[in-house]
Amino acid sequence: MPVTDVTTDAENLTMTVVADLAAPVERVWAAYSDPRQLERFWGPPGWPATFTTWDHAVGGRAIYHMTSPQGEKSSGAWEFLAIEEPHRFEVLDSFVDDDGTPLEGFPAMRMAFSFEASGDSTRMVTTSYFTSAEALEQVVAMGAIEGAKMAMGQLDAVLQDLRDYAQGKGTRVELLDDTHVRITRLVDGPRELVWRAHHEPDLIKQWMLGPDGWEMTECVATTTVGESYRNSWAPVGDTEGEPFGFEGEVLLIDAPRRAVTTERMQGMPTQTLNDLNLYEEDGATLVTVLIEYPDLETRDMILATGMADGMEESFARLEREVLSPTRS
Structure with missing residues (x-):
């Protein structure tokens, strides 16, 4: 600070x-x-x-x-x-x-x-x-x-070059206050493609999978304000766990710069506000997600699930499966 x-x-x-x-x-x-x-x-x-x-x-x-x-x-x-x-x-x-x-x-x-x-x-x-x-x-x-x-x-x-500031540092989590968390990750690819990877089902299914051993069973995406999205996952083979999913509504779209959505686990009333921002410099894109939780207890409970680790595995897969092939 x-x-x-x-x-x-x-x-x-x-x-x-x-x-x-x-x-x-x-x-x-x-x-x-x-x-x-x-x-x-x-x-x-x-x-x-x-x-x-x-x-x-x-x-x-x-x-x-x-x-x-x-x-x-x-x-x-x-x-x-x-x-x-x-x-x-x-x-x-x-x-x-x-x-x-x-x-x-x-x-x-x-x-x-x-x-x-x-x-x-x-x-x-x-x-x-x-x-x-x-x-x-x-x-x-x-x-x-x-x-x-x-x-x-x-x-x-x-003030720093974007790559000097964030490259190689993985997914970073900052606790801004009791209810706000900022997550940042530099991905090696252009903003336009990173935006599409967050909003086009065919691309989402390639990388937004979290840890290995899970598959996306449902992907309903939209960039229309007021419409709903829905993503579901299930374990594959011997992977332990129960199927789960998230859903929410689109509140704001400023393509390819910003998207704001609500998010809640399917079947649960508690929801967060997710504010996605993308900034490109020198062929790399800084992904920033500002999450607003309803209270401190919910914030700590969700972070304790290993959410950041799952996001890091997904971002690494985004670079490997979606962004790298475009440069080959």
Whole structure:
């Protein structure tokens, strides 16, 4: 987690975030001046950002929206007040509607970003200035502090080359809080094919099998919001275990970037929210699954089943059976 300190000052009407980043100043500046890189970390997990306008000049504007797993949108805009590459920039950050018009009743704030070299690393200080104590309190009450920490927690993956960051590290599980788990796995193949492998039955059946000794007996897939999917498995030969399956509904599709679904074991009422995101760089795709559990007990129970190990065996099979043949 790169954030080392977050402080609010009611007297001076400021909120300050300090982060230590394992990258030189120029690399950090590049991440903040490229909308495609900003999209990977500006929104907190579960609310990724999409920048639709980008005029990176003093007086220019950037307009973005963040989208929840249920498809709700929260939109904002930056007006660039100062740009001093690669050490600082300032923006006026406002809540806006779909047309980019500032929303009444929501506070605007001036944000100053500074980047200072510390050896091969960078100390970033972001100071937000508010017009009143009420505006500061409103933003804090909306979760700005926790949101900033979680959003910045995604920055390490952006600052490193994707292969350096994730290749060879297998399936990684991060406990974000009591009910949210982030699972990441780099697979050696293009995003378009990885997307198809998650949504086309003929491809799904080739790799989404978990440990050896199981077969997929049913695969109903869809990329239509509101429709249902259903996958079932059964042991083969001498493999011990009982047949089981998962089903759910599609909540959001942004092909080939993002898919959000509910998931529950067939015949059980408890369900999770699964937010799949795919990002490609240099011919490899980072698969990120953000899972929201109903409570801590359910989270720990499901993780204890060896879910991550089964996912790793499936991802390895995805590379071996689906992605490798396309490169031969």
